[in-house]
Every structure is written in C-alpha cells, then in structure tokens.
Amino acid sequence: MTVITEETYKYSAEFLISKLPQEFQQVDLGVICGSGLGGLVDTIDQSTKVEFLYKDIPGFVASTVVGHAGKLVFGHLGEFRTPTVFMVGRFHCYEGHTMLQCTLPVRVMALMGIKSLIVTNACGGLKSEHKVGDLMIINDHLSLPGMVGNNALIGANIEFFGPRFPAVSDAYTYALRKLAFKAAFEVGISPNDIREGVYAMVTGPSFETRVEARYLATIGADVVGMSTVPEVVVARHAGIKVLGISLITNDVVRARGKDAKLEVMRELGLTDKIDTEEDTEKTFANHAEVLETSAMRSNDMQRMVIRYADLLAATLI
Numbered sequence: 001m002t003v004i005t006e007e008t009y010k011y012s013a014e015f016l017i018s019k020l021p022q023e024f025q026q027v028d029l030g031v032i033c034g035s036g037l038g039g040l041v042d043t044i045d046q047s048t049k050v051e052f053l054y055k056d057i058p059g060f061v062a063s064t065v066v067g068h069a070g071k072l073v074f075g076h077l078g079e080f081r082t083p084t085v086f087m088v089g090r091f092h093c094y095e096g097h098t099m100l101q102c103t104l105p106v107r108v109m110a111l112m113g114i115k116s117l118i119v120t121n122a123c124g125g126l127k128s129e130h131k132v133g134d135l136m137i138i139n140d141h142l143s144l145p146g147m148v149g150n151n152a153l154i155g156a157n158i159e160f161f162g163p164r165f166p167a168v169s170d171a172y173t174y175a176l177r178k179l180a181f182k183a184a185f186e187v188g189i190s191p192n193d194i195r196e197g198v199y200a201m202v203t204g205p206s207f208e209t210r211v212e213a214r215y216l217a218t219i220g221a222d223v224v225g226m227s228t229v230p231e232v233v234v235a236r237h238a239g240i241k242v243l244g245i246s247l248i249t250n251d252v253v254r255a256r257g258k259d260a261k262l263e264v265m266r267e268l269g270l271t272d273k274i275d276t277e278e279d280t281e282k283t284f285a286n287h288a289e290v291l292e293t294s295a296m297r298s299n300d301m302q303r304m305v306i307r308y309a310d311l312l313a314a315t316l317i
C-alpha cells in the first residue's frame with residue numbers, strides 16, 4: 001500500500017504557496033469539478049487566475065480521463081471574489097490510483113486553509129422519477145468500496161488532520177444544502193429540475209449491470225458514480241464542510257433485458273405457455289453521453305455554484 005506522510009502533504013502545499021501571489025496564500029473555498037464540469041474556471045476573473053498542471057505539483061498523480069483537464073486553478077469566484085482553489089479534473093481509483101492518491105489534493109487544500117468544499121460529479125440516475133439533466137444536492141452517501149475494505153482513511157491515521165474514527169453521519173451540512181437550494185432557485189433553476197438524495201459510489205470503470213443497478217436502488221441509492229465519496233470522507237476528517245452536487249448525466253439501465261427463453265418460445269409458437277412479461281430497455285451507459293449531458297447543463301450548475309459562493313461568503317456558515 002502506498003503510504004503518504006504528513007510531510008508529503010505539507011511539501012505539496014508549501015510548493016504551491018511558494019509560487020502563489022499573496023492573495024492566494026490562503027484560500028477559503030475548494031471546488032472539485034466533475035466530468036465535463038470544469039468550465040466553471042472560465043467564469044472567474046481571468047486576470048488574477050493562477051494555474052498549475054497536476055503533473056507539475058509534487059505528490060499529485062496524473063489525470064487520465066477525457067473531460068478532466070488535470071489542473072489546479074486558483075482564482076476569485078463570484079461577486080464577493082472569494083479566493084478559491086479549483087480541481088479541474090479529479091482522480092479516480094479506476095485510473096489505477098489509490099484512495100490516498102485520489103484524495104491527496106483535498107488535504108493539500110485543507111493545508112491551504114479551505115473551510116468549505118464543493119464537490120461536483122456526473123452520475124447515473126437510478127430512480128424513474130429522475131430526468132437526465134436533473135441536478136441533485138447530495139444529502140448522504142453509500143460507499144460500496146468503503147464498506148468492504150477500501151475506505152479513504154485506511155492506513156496510519158494522521159492526527160494532524162483529524163481523529164482515527166471520524167463521524168460521517170451528517171457529512172453533507174444541512175445549512176449548506178439549504179444555501180445550495182436557495183442559490184439554485186435564485187438563478188432560475190426550477191424545483192422540478194433539482195433534487196436531494198443519496199449518491200452511491202462504486203469503483204468502476206465498468207458501468208453497472210442491470211441487476212447491480214436494481215440492487216443499488218433497492219439499498220437506498222438515488223444516483224451512482226465512481227468518485228466523490230473518498231474526497232468527502234477525507235474533507236470531513238479534516239473538519240471541512242462539504243456541499244455535494246451531482247448532475248444526472250444518464251439513466252442507469254435497470255430493466256431485466258431481453259429474455260432468451262421467451263424469444264425461443266415465441267419462435268416455436270409456444271405462446272399459450274408464456275406466463276411472464278418481458279422487461280427490456282435497449283440503451284446502455286457510455287462516457288460520451290455523460291460528457292454530452294454535462295455540456296448541456298454545465299451552465300446552470302456554474303451559475304448556481306457562483307451564487308452559492310456569494311451566499312456562503314455573506315453568511316457565517
């Protein structure tokens with residue numbers, strides 16, 4: 001198992017601080033941009049923005065997924081010009097990175113002073129009442145890897161960041177969720193297009209089988225994705241408040257699929273013996289669709305995040 005020491009996190013943060021102007025020596029807010037959602041950095045003041053490629057930052061691994069640019073950007077967000085650090089592209093375990101490598105940037109952000117983190121992602125919808133393109137404020141998560149031996153906090157605990165056994169029962173701060181809904185409604189997002197619910201994490205990279213999708217829905221998940229949870233767990237461990245926003249980029253296929261036995265019975269004229277109904281759905285999840293939906297809805301998400309940052313700056317949360 002790769003071990004990342006307290007010194008490594010500090011070295012990464014010190015590297016960044018040594019290269020940053022005074023205004024970004026300490027940042028208030030962190031944002032992790034999900035698949036195809038990195039456009040948010042195009043909305044910040046371009047004249048003060050400072051960018052680092054992940055490959056140039058000590059301790060960071062490389063980002064390999066299409067739709068994840070692979071850079072850390074410092075800039076002023078919103079009318080209140082909140083000093084913010086953006087991960088434009090994140091790391092996923094399915095890229096071959098460990099949980100510790102995937103979450104290293106969150107601890108670096110913690111060392112740079114963030115008190116609040118916005119985690120965004122693209123995900124598949126598991127409920128028939130969801131529409132592709134809906135936003136969802138995460139109110140809880142279900143970590144399948146975390147429950148069976150791949151929790152982001154496995155390994156020697158670094159007391160400097162937080163306790164050995166942190167509570168995550170209210171990982172997604174209620175007051176911040178309220179603020180996010182307020183921001184969404186204020187920028188004109190319809191209550192019909194934004195929900196609140198449970199994000200399930202699987203490691204991927206294969207999408208769900210039909211029965212896995214039904215299983216996840218049965219055990220309480222509303223959406224499923226391959227990220228977010230490790231970042232949230234590490235952020236909460238370090239005492240950072242979290243808002244999670246999911247964009248439902250595709251429907252996860254839950255129907256049973258074509259029934260070979262029925263087809264053969266029909267072909268042989270055994271129709272009087274058919275006692276079950278077929279339950280088919282021919283679509284399948286794919287990353288191109290994920291990026292297409294992100295591109296369609298990223299503007300709304302950006303406006304909402306900017307408004308949220310301003311509401312946050314104006315409150316004491």
Ligand SMILES: O=P(O)(O)O[C@H]1O[C@H](CO)[C@@H](O)[C@H]1O
Nearest residue numbers: 034035121122226227287290
């Ligand atoms: O969670 P983000 O990084 O937004 O990306 C999601 O989209 C990719 C699959 O299309 C997976 O990486 C999944 O986790």
Ligand SMILES: Nc1nc2[nH]cnc2c(=O)[nH]1
Nearest residue numbers: 122123124224225226285
């Ligand atoms: N696991 C998973 N991750 C996703 N990310 C975006 N869409 C999906 C999906 O359908 N399943």
